Amino acid sequence: MEENKxxxxxxxxxxxxxxxxxxxxxxxxxxxxxxxxxxxxxETAEKMGYVPNTLAAGLRGNKTKTIxxxxxxxxxxxxxxxxxxxxxxxxxxxxxVIIMQSHDSYKEEVNMAKALYxxxxxxxxxxxxxxxxxxxxxxxxxxxxxxxxxxxxxxKNFNTFRVIIDNYAAGYKATKHLIDQGCTRIAxxxxxxxxxxxxxxxxxxxxxxxxxxxxPVDEDLIIYLNAVTYEEGxxxxxxxxxxxxxxDGVFASxxxxxxxxxxxxxKRGFKVPExxxxxxFNNDPISQIIDPNISTITHPAEKMGKASADIILxxxxxxxxxxxxxxxxxxxxxxxxxSSNKLNxxxx
Amino acid sequence: MEENKxxxxxxxxxxxxxxxxxxxxxxxxxxxxxxxxxxxxxETAEKMGYVPNTLAAGLRGNKTKTIxxxxxxxxxxxxxxxxxxxxxxxxxxxxxVIIMQSHDSYKEEVNMAKALYxxxxxxxxxxxxxxxxxxxxxxxxxxxxxxxxxxxxxxKNFNTFRVIIDNYAAGYKATKHLIDQGCTRIAxxxxxxxxxxxxxxxxxxxxxxxxxxxxPVDEDLIIYLNAVTYEEGxxxxxxxxxxxxxxDGVFASxxxxxxxxxxxxxKRGFKVPExxxxxxFNNDPISQIIDPNISTITHPAEKMGKASADIILxxxxxxxxxxxxxxxxxxxxxxxxxSSNKLNxxxx
DNA sequence: TTTATATTTGCAATCGGTTGCGTAAAAGTA
DNA sequence: TACTTTTACGCAACCGATTGCAAATATAAA
Numbered sequence: 001m002e003e004n005k006x007x008x009x010x011x012x013x014x015x016x017x018x019x020x021x022x023x024x025x026x027x028x029x030x031x032x033x034x035x036x037x038x039x040x041x042x043e044t045a046e047k048m049g050y051v052p053n054t055l056a057a058g059l060r061g062n063k064t065k066t067i068x069x070x071x072x073x074x075x076x077x078x079x080x081x082x083x084x085x086x087x088x089x090x091x092x093x094x095x096x097v098i099i100m101q102s103h104d105s106y107k108e109e110v111n112m113a114k115a116l117y118x119x120x121x122x123x124x125x126x127x128x129x130x131x132x133x134x135x136x137x138x139x140x141x142x143x144x145x146x147x148x149x150x151x152x153x154x155x156k157n158f159n160t161f162r163v164i165i166d167n168y169a170a171g172y173k174a175t176k177h178l179i180d181q182g183c184t185r186i187a188x189x190x191x192x193x194x195x196x197x198x199x200x201x202x203x204x205x206x207x208x209x210x211x212x213x214x215x216p217v218d219e220d221l222i223i224y225l226n227a228v229t230y231e232e233g234x235x236x237x238x239x240x241x242x243x244x245x246x247x248d249g250v251f252a253s254x255x256x257x258x259x260x261x262x263x264x265x266x267k268r269g270f271k272v273p274e275x276x277x278x279x280x281f282n283n284d285p286i287s288q289i290i291d292p293n294i295s296t297i298t299h300p301a302e303k304m305g306k307a308s309a310d311i312i313l314x315x316x317x318x319x320x321x322x323x324x325x326x327x328x329x330x331x332x333x334x335x336x337x338x339s340s341n342k343l344n345x346x347x348x
Numbered sequence: 349m350e351e352n353k354x355x356x357x358x359x360x361x362x363x364x365x366x367x368x369x370x371x372x373x374x375x376x377x378x379x380x381x382x383x384x385x386x387x388x389x390x391e392t393a394e395k396m397g398y399v400p401n402t403l404a405a406g407l408r409g410n411k412t413k414t415i416x417x418x419x420x421x422x423x424x425x426x427x428x429x430x431x432x433x434x435x436x437x438x439x440x441x442x443x444x445v446i447i448m449q450s451h452d453s454y455k456e457e458v459n460m461a462k463a464l465y466x467x468x469x470x471x472x473x474x475x476x477x478x479x480x481x482x483x484x485x486x487x488x489x490x491x492x493x494x495x496x497x498x499x500x501x502x503x504k505n506f507n508t509f510r511v512i513i514d515n516y517a518a519g520y521k522a523t524k525h526l527i528d529q530g531c532t533r534i535a536x537x538x539x540x541x542x543x544x545x546x547x548x549x550x551x552x553x554x555x556x557x558x559x560x561x562x563x564p565v566d567e568d569l570i571i572y573l574n575a576v577t578y579e580e581g582x583x584x585x586x587x588x589x590x591x592x593x594x595x596d597g598v599f600a601s602x603x604x605x606x607x608x609x610x611x612x613x614x615k616r617g618f619k620v621p622e623x624x625x626x627x628x629f630n631n632d633p634i635s636q637i638i639d640p641n642i643s644t645i646t647h648p649a650e651k652m653g654k655a656s657a658d659i660i661l662x663x664x665x666x667x668x669x670x671x672x673x674x675x676x677x678x679x680x681x682x683x684x685x686x687s688s689n690k691l692n693x694x695x696x
Numbered sequence: 697t698t699t700a701t702a703t704t705t706g707c708a709a710t711c712g713g714t715t716g717c718g719t720a721a722a723a724g725t726a
Numbered sequence: 727t728a729c730t731t732t733t734a735c736g737c738a739a740c741c742g743a744t745t746g747c748a749a750a751t752a753t754a755a756a
Binding site (some may be wrong): 500 | 738
């Protein structure tokens with residue numbers, strides 16, 4: 001068994017009769033090394049099969065060109081797209097991405113934050129677990145000057161970068177769209193208890209839109225799901241369709257919920273959008289595949305990922321520690337599709 | 349600006365008047381350290397806010413408790429579930445997961461393989477990029493005794509662990525199911541050029557099933573998509589429905605393709621499954637949401653992820669280098685749903 | 697030729713744990 | 727009490743790259 005020892009800069013140094021420091025500098029195009037030497041070094045490095053040891057470099061410099069991502073799960077379209085955005089941006093700058101899933105558990109989130117720190121990541125991007133109430137496990141990053149970006153599900157009182165959409169405005173827009181379509185009894189399907197403010201904000205937008213248009217709020221039309229799943233959506237939708245009369249519009253705080261509403265409606269003999277108009281949230285792939293297509297609010301996952309990564313990278317490059325931890329708002333748009341097109345407008 | 353220096357084992361050693369070696373050993377419950385000392389050390393470590401430095405440990409031991417995952421993309425349901433399975437298994441053993449996306453580009457795959465090696469990952473799990481023909485960039489892992497597992501899209505001639513499903517058998521089962529439903533003109537939608545053998549294997553199963561049941565193969569009924577996307581699926585489906593007569597069954601080598609077939613059929617006035625029965629592949633979430641529900645073949649993503657991770661972990665634990673690089677086959681099942689239920693059997 | 701300047705390279709400490717080997721202290725045995 | 731065994735801990739080298747500072751060499755200016 002050939003115990004193939006790694007080629008190190010020492011090996012290269014020996015072969016070329018140079019100091020390791022010269023090799024190191026040559027490899028990073030340091031200006032104090034002559035072009036000739038650089039070329040020679042790089043060539044022999046290549047020839048000898050040298051692969052830099054990230055650990056050693058990281059240990060010395062106490063930084064790793066690694067971005068840690070701590071999110072609830074990666075199997076949701078929004079989050080996997082988010083990661084994709086992060087990964088692409090990071091990759092471009094030579095950074096590596098470490099991913100950890102909290103599975104919406106506070107305890108796991110705490111552990112993984114520690115693990116990320118232990119790995120000396122250069123920066124952290126996180127979306128909070130549903131369960132999380134206390135966020136002090138993120139303090140360690142701040143106090144050690146590791147840039148921290150919260151994205152999408154962000155804590156309220158934590159002075160660090162945040163990348164979000166304006167959930168309030170989005171909720172307002174969605175509801176207003178239904179109102180514009182002539183709906184007057186608009187239901188809202190939303191997530192139950194939560195600490196992060198995104199569902200609450202959307203609901204706030206919903207309420208405000210009703211208010212602005214003189215539509216009385218009917219608490220019976222607001223249903224809180226225990227989880228954002230298809231099954232829970234069906235349960236909630238059935239509650240809605242048990243009402244008499246049924247609502248004529250539904251704003252679901254997630255496409256998967258909207259899908260369940262549409263399908264439950266169909267199953268129970270109601271027509272979408274004629275009997276009930278539906279709008280979802282996220283613009284998940286499924287929303288444009290399901291029949292009827294589902295109107296929705298865009299949730300620019302990749303862009304949010306890119307924005308988050310860019311903030312990290314920018315902060316890493318410039319030493320000046322921005323004390324201004326700005327909040328980045330990304331745009332959302334209403335996408336009108338069949339499920340809410342009561343007025344029968346032409347769709348693109 | 350408080351330059352919060354990290355607490356190291358040196359700090360603990362000094363505080364307790366012990367040697368760093370004792371601290372190090374105490375922290376890992378080494379048997380040569382007394383219970384009292386261990387307890388004392390752990391307590392003060394906790395109190396002082398000590399966080400181990402993974403880099404330092406990894407550098408010394410040349411291993412990092414990190415599993416590198418190199419896949420085409422994470423935004424496909426199958427692959428994100430795969431990662432999820434890997435991550436959960438790894439996490440349980442205290443391993444961290446680094447993820448890199450090749451975006452189906454050979455060049456990126458080569459670079460990222462190098463990056464993974466550079467990070468001294470303990471093991472690698474990879475699914476090949478579509479473009480990849482040559483796999484020599486994976487040699488470095490083998491020659492350095494880093495366990496390597498290929499999963500799903502695996503190379504043919506590379507002696508390492510492989511975790512796959514029996515695509516041939518799955519293709520056969522899917523086709524046979526359609527035959528059992530009474531289909532006699534069965535089309536097949538598959539991916540175009542590819543090096544990994546999964547689509548080819550499925551096609552082989554399809555052909556063999558036809559053969560075994562004395563159904564002549566009609567090349568017009570086999571359509572090669574340029575990409576596994578909804579749009580390409582629609583294009584291909586339309587070709588199918590331009591035929592006269594149209595086929596009475598379709599085996600699509602992916603659920604997203606099956607969805608497009610079902611919807612294109614509906615759009616063109618054909619009934620599913622009465623006029624044409626459809627079966628997909630993967631059991632993606634969408635398959636059981638779309639109306640009609642789509643019959644499919646399970647593709648146990650999470651299990652495959654777990655299996656891959658377990659192989660890595662097992663190989664890491666036992667020093668003996670298994671020279672037998674076994675291939676792990678995971679089971680697939682036919683899930684019969686509405687889209688292929690011509691005989692109108694009761695479905696669960 | 698000499699001095700000043702620019703260019704190139706080397707020395708050696710450093711990052712923070714890990715571990716083989718050696719020794720001191722405690723416990724056990726004759 | 728003397729001797730062996732066990733238990734507990736310390737010393738110091740090591741992993742591989744980085745970097746401040748010093749030194750050597752080359753080039754330019756006087």
